Amino acid sequence: GEDVEQSLFLSVREGDSSVINCTYTDSSSTYLYWYKQEPGAGLQLLTYIFSNMDMKQDQRLTVLLNKKDKHLSLRIADTQTGDSAIYFCAETLYGNNRLAFGKGNQVVVIP
Amino acid sequence: EPEVTQTPSHQVTQMGQEVILRCVPISNHLYFYWYRQILGQKVEFLVSFYNNEISEKSEIFDDQFSVERPDGSNFTLKIRSTKLEDSAMYFCASSEAVRDRGAFFGQGTRLTVV
Numbered sequence: 001g002e003d004v005e006q007s008l009f010l011s012v013r014e015g016d017s018s019v020i021n022c023t024y025t026d027s028s029s030t031y032l033y034w035y036k037q038e039p040g041a042g043l044q045l046l047t048y049i050f051s052n053m054d055m056k057q058d059q060r061l062t063v064l065l066n067k068k069d070k071h072l073s074l075r076i077a078d079t080q081t082g083d084s085a086i087y088f089c090a091e092t093l094y095g096n097n098r099l100a101f102g103k104g105n106q107v108v109v110i111p
Numbered sequence: 112e113p114e115v116t117q118t119p120s121h122q123v124t125q126m127g128q129e130v131i132l133r134c135v136p137i138s139n140h141l142y143f144y145w146y147r148q149i150l151g152q153k154v155e156f157l158v159s160f161y162n163n164e165i166s167e168k169s170e171i172f173d174d175q176f177s178v179e180r181p182d183g184s185n186f187t188l189k190i191r192s193t194k195l196e197d198s199a200m201y202f203c204a205s206s207e208a209v210r211d212r213g214a215f216f217g218q219g220t221r222l223t224v225v
Contacts, residue, residue, distance in 0.1 A: 004153075031213070033213045035213075035216075040218075041218055042115070042117075042202060042216040042217050042218040042219050043154070043202060043204075043216035044214060044216070045213045045214070045216075048213050088154065090154075096157040096168060097142065097144075097159050097166065097170070098144075098159060098167060099144075099146070099154075099156060099213075099214065100156070101153050101154040101155075102153065103152070104153075105152050
């Protein structure tokens with residue numbers, strides 16, 4: 001079954017890069033996602049990567065996927081105060097349309 | 112930009128009462144979902160709905176829960192005989208297709224059972 005793990009807290013200075021990590025256990029994952037949750041708001045889809053890709057870049061966001069180690073990371077370049085939020089990674093499995101989420105990683109950007 | 116909307120944003124109910132959480136998915140989406148997040152825990156899948164029927168449900172989604180699409184725009188989650196442990200944030204989501212570009216979530220309904 002799916003099990004997604006994330007570290008809990010990251011503090012970063014404005015303008016620096018931040019990297020959030022996630023590990024998952026199910027090798028049959030087909031898509032992996034990053035969601036952002038700002039205080040009092042819903043889950044905002046940031047980006048996704050298909051499991052046959054190693055990397056995806058989308059403006060300030062870079063997703064790296066190491067399928068061998070089942071490790072997913074999200075790098076945010078030039079982190080801004082608006083990036084302060086909880087970031088969740090999630091996966092879907094082949095033949096399955098449910099998302100399995102990690103516990104989330106809170107990112108706090110210090111001005 | 113189209114978005115998923117949920118009402119109410121906060122619902123307080125007495126234990127044993129029934130609640131209905133409402134959602135308006137994005138209009139051209141075909142797949143609808145409910146998730147919940149108990150405070151401090153992971154976001155958990157409850158149920159997915161396609162073509163007017165449940166396509167998948169988790170072990171959490173027992174007989175206490177039901178979903179309905181009563182008209183062309185609303186998607187509801189009914190929780191019968193609420194328990195204290197049903198207190199959570201409930202998220203509705205919708206997507207154009209299974210998997211692919213991911214699901215779009217509403218802002219959530221915070222359910223508090225007292």
